[in-house]
Amino acid sequence: MRAIVNAVILSWGWRRLMLAFVAGAVSALAQAPMNLAPVLFLTFPVLVLLLDGAVAPAGRGVARLRPAAVVGWWFGFGYFLAGLWWIGAAFLVEPEIFGWMMPFAVVALPAGLAIFWAAGCALARLVWSDGAGRLFALAAGLTAAEWLRGHLFTGFPWNLIGQAFGAFDVTAQAAALIGVYGLTLAGCVVFAAPVLFIDRPEQRGRGRTAMLALAGLLVAANLGFGLVRLGGATEPPIDGLSIRIAQPAIDQSQKWSPEGRREALETYLALSESHTGPDTLGIMSFTHVVWPETALPFFLTESPEALAMIAEALPPGTLLVTGAPRGEGGPGGRRYFNSVYALDDQGTIVGSYDKAHLVPFGEYLPFPELLSAIGLRQLTEAIGGFTPGPGPRTLSRPGAPPFGVLICYEIIFPDAAVDRANRPGWIVNVTNDGWFGTTFGPYQHLAQARMRAIEEGLPVVRAANTGISAIIDPYGRILSSLGLGEAGVVDGALPTALPPTPYARFGRLLFVGLFIMVLVAAVAARARGRGTVDTF
Template sequence: MTRHSAALRSPALLALVLGAVAATGFAPLDIWPATLIGLAGFAWLVHDAPRLKSALWRGWLFGLAHFTVNSNWIQHAFDFQSAMPPALGYVACVALGLYLAVFPMLAAGIAWRLGRRAGFVPDAAFILILAAAWIGTEWLRSVLFTGYAWDPIGVVWLPVQAFAGIAAWVGTYALSGLTVAMAGLMPVLARRRWWMALPALAVPALLQPLSYLRPTSPQIAASTPRVRVVQPDIGQEDRSEDDGPRVLDALLKRSGAPGPAPRLIVWPEGVVRDYIEDGYPRWIYGLHSARSVRAQIASVLGPRDIALVGGTALAFDRDDSITSAANSVFAIGAAGRIVGRYDKAHLVPYGEYLPLRWLLEPIGLSRLVPGDIDFVDGPGPANLTLPGFGAVGIQICYEIIFSGRTVDPAHRPRLLFNPSNDAWFGTWGPPQHLAQARMRAIEEGLPIVRATPTGISAIIAADGRLLATVPHETAGAIELPIPPALPPTLFSRIGNPMAALVALLFVGLAVALRRRSR
């Protein structure tokens, strides 16, 4: 092993640049080789640090640039909040990056402390320990303080279906660790034989065109249940109380006409302004009773059709004052009756509730979603059992990003419905959100149907392929036979303990390599 003599003049600046470069591998840019290059430089930069403090600092700067660039869409949410200036959105992007950068920092510190050999260049053992630490810290990011699992590194492989498919076996967090290992080992191998590093870039590049091939569709009977996804292209600014009738009319017009097969018609989150349930105080309903709204929805349904409609459910005290709200999906049958309801379980902090309201509200902070009443959480991943369609799992918006926590393990559904309100998310957020839904399809072996107000709505096959989409900021609808589910994947049976197993395997290999080199 040769002694390391490289001297970095500006390691802090380089860490920032590498973090930003690594962020370009995610949607909408999808430059996955840039992520590998960024991670490879990150690994060497961490190993080059003379002290633990320097390694932590470099890891934190890498994460700061990485998450600030990747989460730039958050600024757009502030454009719709009158209580806070839009310019505060830019501060929020950086502030979120300041926090999320802690996790690459921890991975860097663990790798430096446990895997670095002073005076030497990085070896395979160091890279494997870094990859194991990355798995652990990425999982920690998904659970700490309710979790923020947006864009784990493994998502960059979606353009290369063969690599993304590894998630069906080990899950997204383990795939992220494999990606860090692949990237970090490129220069390690190149130091021995330059051409040994080529497969890390060349093999995925050669496999990428295969991702666009589509298998021949089997013959489908005319009676096979279908799903129809409606995207009205109604922006957040066009959804006031006065816009309710126009929005409902736009949804109804694109819901199609009944046919010989039962249809599952799915609408987005956050567009129906009227209340769906009966039994509320009269002052709540205004001009439109819940029964009349449901009757309008039922008017486009055939006798075996069911509509899944996003809405808000309210709870009241004895004085008819609102005590809480739930972000819900209602299943409405052809007779205009509610046949099922799901309440969102994993709520968005600062979006659906304000953490530490007693402290933050007096200093002028508020939720990004207008309103003073916080939403309450539902019981967790659950299904709606719908006549003619079977068990349909529901994951509202943000819930779909949490690997291993999207399906009721005791009752596997035939598909997942993911209504979302991506109108808040600018131009980068919607494709990133869609990408994470595709990863859940791969992990669970289940088709996923996404409906959003402004895009990107999609019907996703159980292997993560996009079967049909409505583009961003486009009004339209897509309808297909409900895609079949695959047999339960290894990951769907075991879950995130698979990530722990892969991390332990990396650590074991690292120990074995070090002992062998002595």
């Protein structure tokens, strides 16, 4: 074991880079659908050992941090490449137009995201120490990197480290206290702790016992809190409210054709009215029917025939929530929105929401003048070109709890899930993961929707074109669902919302407070061990 540890620390050149890359790629197994979170107990100690050896032969200032940044980049590149390869499937929907872009996108996005981990490891090395305190340095550095990844340049907090706790219902419940960023902070300490068992003899005794005790306490507290919270989960569903989710599994390449538009509406109406068993009455049994993102591939407000068909199909008292694009303005200044409409049984639009957090390159083109010049104009014209809406909004209807709407990947942003001034009683998440086929992407998307339910203490009703559609309770548990690629419906009662969780009330303050504590602990450990960290 000592020979292995020394080989990792002293590795150099391409062997060092490949070791970081492989460790990062293996770390991606912690995310859905594999959910092998325990692998992080192996890969994070490797990262610590690599950072132990990330010492510049010469140089001062920023140059001293370059080896740590290189390790962080290769570890991150492996992690994101292995975890996000499925994004390439979107470019194969119309391969004759976008297929040539796939290799570049599959590599470019992980390479760009890895820059955050490079910065995080450089920050960690800045306050690195030669003992147990370096776990605090790693936690502070990587958590800062993950938070920045979720906020800078519109943000992309996909597969955060803390999301690995979502592999099991019981370990995910702490998100109600500290959120996924707080789980990231604690997770870095816990997952890296095994390195303390294989530290060099001269490193032992510098807080080693206390750090191992802290890691053990965090694990026990997480499990204990989860067991207690789930043990008390006895809230009955809301009386008199029932949900039907339609999942048609319409092929993405056919959906937007002229003949496919009417077929899409007819398919949704048929599913919504279908009988799923001897005791069901089809749509007559449901107070709310939910269709996915852009379920209607046309401008609903400009299609009186479609509104009439919906009005004819909806029984009295039924509310339809459906995705559809929206246009406003004249031909000279027309704007388009990715929207959700709420329609009553008369086919009247009683509420709407415009997606605020758009997907770069999918729904809009960043830096359009520059990128259009290199041939990317057609991408945004074909896939999107939407205008962002104003942000979270709560829609109300008499006789039912108000609900918030999140379209597609808006559900992955922890701090923007609901309107804080007008808290809803449940969340409707509509999406079209059909772009990504039967890859890992839809599973990871669902996992993040479950995490938002836990953080907010709100049930989530998720409608996806090709799956995975589900009714999720406020503890993140899936009550009913329909598998990826299947066509059908999901029926169920609406779970009761919980009171606002500590994270919903004080989430940012709790996270910032914990982060400062960890950073101060890392700096203090560095100060106590000054003069030893860069020697062997």
